Amino acid sequence: MRFRRLLIGLLCLAGLAVLLDFGVAAYSEYRVSRLLRTGSDLSADPEITFHESIGHPFVIQAIDGAYGSVDVRARALRPDIPGQITVEANLRGVHLSMRNLIDGNVSRVPVDEVHAGLRIEPAELGRIFKIPGLQVFGPPADKSDGSGGSGGTGVTTTGAIILEGTVPVTPDADAATFPDPVADGGQKVTTKPVHVLADLRLEGNQVRVTATAIAGRDLQGDTATEIETPVIPEQDRAAVLARFTRTIDIKNMPFGITPTKVQAIGGQIVVEGTQRNATVDLDRLQP
Missing domain, CATH: 3.30.300 (GMP Synthetase; Chain A, domain 3)
Structure with a gap:
């Protein structure tokens, strides 16, 4: 008991x-x-x-x-x-x-280590690029060489990324497949779904997305055969690549941590940074 x-x-x-x-x-x-x-x-x-x-x-x-x-x-x-x-x-x-x-x-709170991140989701990316329904896919191949995947400088992902979106182009022989032409400066255009290969690079407090090629036309090898993109008229290629090219300012990382890495994960662009022996302000997430 x-x-x-x-x-x-x-x-x-x-x-x-x-x-x-x-x-x-x-x-x-x-x-x-x-x-x-x-x-x-x-x-x-x-x-x-x-x-x-x-x-x-x-x-x-x-x-x-x-x-x-x-x-x-x-x-x-x-x-x-x-x-x-x-x-x-x-x-x-x-x-x-x-x-x-x-x-x-x-x-002023001392912290041994802070790992901070910022995630930009597809909906927000579409607004930034002004491309509704923009999708982001991870690197198609490992091009990690410390040069940004294309011989440039800066911190980058482990390879290029692929962007998918629908953009306006000049009508051509297969325009009937993509109806609803609209007037653009007196010239009719139509819209086409496009896959674009791009470099994703972190330079200081900026994320640079630079479109380098239109998949299915400019690419060679496995990547070209795995991605089906309608042929883009020659006169529209530069404009299409320009639409998929943007610079995003990464200001006010959580607790003021400096960004050191960027990558594409799950359709998001993710920026990360780590700092040891930091002092953070717990009532201010973004300075």
Whole structure:
């Protein structure tokens, strides 16, 4: 009987400890989320996750004022990018006392390592390029040589990317396949779906997307045979490549982290950067 009572008592204590740990974690996540929403003028509360580590429940981390890992994810508006983009960060080794968190004194928080990212999704990319329904595909082949995939300079993906979209072109023999011609400066045009090979490169705080060839006409080898693109009239090729070429300013990375990498993942353009021994402002996601 005594053993049973002892066991029940221990289970109750364990349950209370779990509830306390959950409650402190939930409050901390809510507090940081509200500070970030207000300070960064976000349209919704960002997602904040304080991770527990083995042998270090959250309440112990809170007492020590040292958190192993914190994830931040939010949707944010940018004046230079139409629509919303996703910003995210993983903070490792966050040094913040519970008192400062309660008081909102989070403007200078030491962090051992910050990994920040910015994701531009297809809808926003279509608005930037002014190509409705724009799709982005990863590199068709490994061209990693440290030169941007085409002999240039700068940090790039592991290869070129492929862009797909429908653009206006001059009518030709197969224009009947693509009806609804429109007037453009007195000249009738039609629209065609196009696949374009492009280089994706990070240069400083800018992402450069440079269209280099129209797949199915300019390419040779496997890539040309795998992609079916209608023949583009010779007079339209330069204009089509120009429509798929853009420079995107990457300003205000999460917590001011410098971008160091860009790649195409899941139809998105993803920019990332890492900084060690940083001091971040937890009530300002974007400076």
